[in-house]
Amino acid sequence: xQVSVKTEADFCVVGLREQRIDAAVALDFKETMxxxxxxxxxxxxxxxxxxxxxxxxxxxxxxxxxxxLAPDRSxxxxxxxxxxxxxxxxxxxxxxxxxxxxxxAALSGQHA
Amino acid sequence: MPEQVAMTSSTxxxxxxxxxxxxxxxxxxxxxxxxxxxxxxxxxxPLGLDMEELQTVELVLAEALNNxxxxxxxxxxxxxxxxxxxxxDHRGDGLHFRIIDRGExxxxxxxxxxxxxxxxxxxxxxxxxxxxxFLIRDLAKDVCYRRIxxxxxxxxxxxxxLDLQG
Numbered sequence: 001x002q003v004s005v006k007t008e009a010d011f012c013v014v015g016l017r018e019q020r021i022d023a024a025v026a027l028d029f030k031e032t033m034x035x036x037x038x039x040x041x042x043x044x045x046x047x048x049x050x051x052x053x054x055x056x057x058x059x060x061x062x063x064x065x066x067x068x069l070a071p072d073r074s075x076x077x078x079x080x081x082x083x084x085x086x087x088x089x090x091x092x093x094x095x096x097x098x099x100x101x102x103x104x105a106a107l108s109g110q111h112a
Numbered sequence: 113m114p115e116q117v118a119m120t121s122s123t124x125x126x127x128x129x130x131x132x133x134x135x136x137x138x139x140x141x142x143x144x145x146x147x148x149x150x151x152x153x154x155x156x157x158p159l160g161l162d163m164e165e166l167q168t169v170e171l172v173l174a175e176a177l178n179n180x181x182x183x184x185x186x187x188x189x190x191x192x193x194x195x196x197x198x199x200x201d202h203r204g205d206g207l208h209f210r211i212i213d214r215g216e217x218x219x220x221x222x223x224x225x226x227x228x229x230x231x232x233x234x235x236x237x238x239x240x241x242x243x244x245x246f247l248i249r250d251l252a253k254d255v256c257y258r259r260i261x262x263x264x265x266x267x268x269x270x271x272x273x274l275d276l277q278g
Binding site: 020022023024053055056057059060061063064066067070071082083086087090091092093095096 | 240241
């Protein structure tokens with residue numbers, strides 16, 4: 001799974017360079033996020049702006065990542081496209097994540 | 113890996129007609145499901161669906177097909193004849209799909225009720241799965257599962273691309 005990882009404004013920013021988080025890559029996603037989180041203590045911003053399809057397995061992998069980071073670190077979601085936002089709303093998982101419209105908004109802490 | 117997925121269309125030779133019904137047949141695996149969904153998008157292209165409609169189709173089918181890969185067949189030890197057939201048709205009341213596999217029957221002979229997952233305020237208690245059948249039942253109509261002989265048949269309809277004339 002292609003990701004970019006950088007540290008910015010005291011956050012670990014993980015940018016997904018994939019269009020799909022689906023059952024075919026859910027395990028790979030979880031492993032990639034574990035590796036990206038290694039060796040740091042910052043909260044993680046996951047930039048989803050390139051992702052245009054997510055299924056329940058992909059959603060579960062994001063929840064698993066949040067649980068893996070808790071309780072000391074948070075997983076913050078940024079840049080959700082309309083199809084991704086819709087799956088979070090349908091399953092009501094939008095209520096358990098900090099969600100920002102863009103990466104810039106997440107970095108500056110401005111909610112939607 | 114285009115050879116993983118075989119696609120046939122009964123009307124492919126006639127340029128005047130849309131490619132319905134279409135059949136996509138593939139070996140049970142998650143990459144093959146992804147490829148089959150690309151085939152569905154291609155087959156539906158002539159209908160000019162908007163992004164949300166296409167997402168609905170793809171999401172419902174992804175949930176149903178991945179459930180088969182994970183639960184009806186054995187993902188770790190796939191057999192050579194673990195095949196899934198997806199049939200799509202366009203009628204007046206929307207898009208009709210039939211999914212056929214020869215794996216294990218649904219537990220108790222029926223698909224899950226698909227209730228919304230409870231959202232716990234405690235992060236460690238949050239659900240990581242169980243959303244699939246909730247999404248299918250939320251987005252699809254006329255969901256009907258039958259076990260006939262050694263086959264599972266799942267029929268469902270999506271109220272998309274309605275033909276108000278017909």
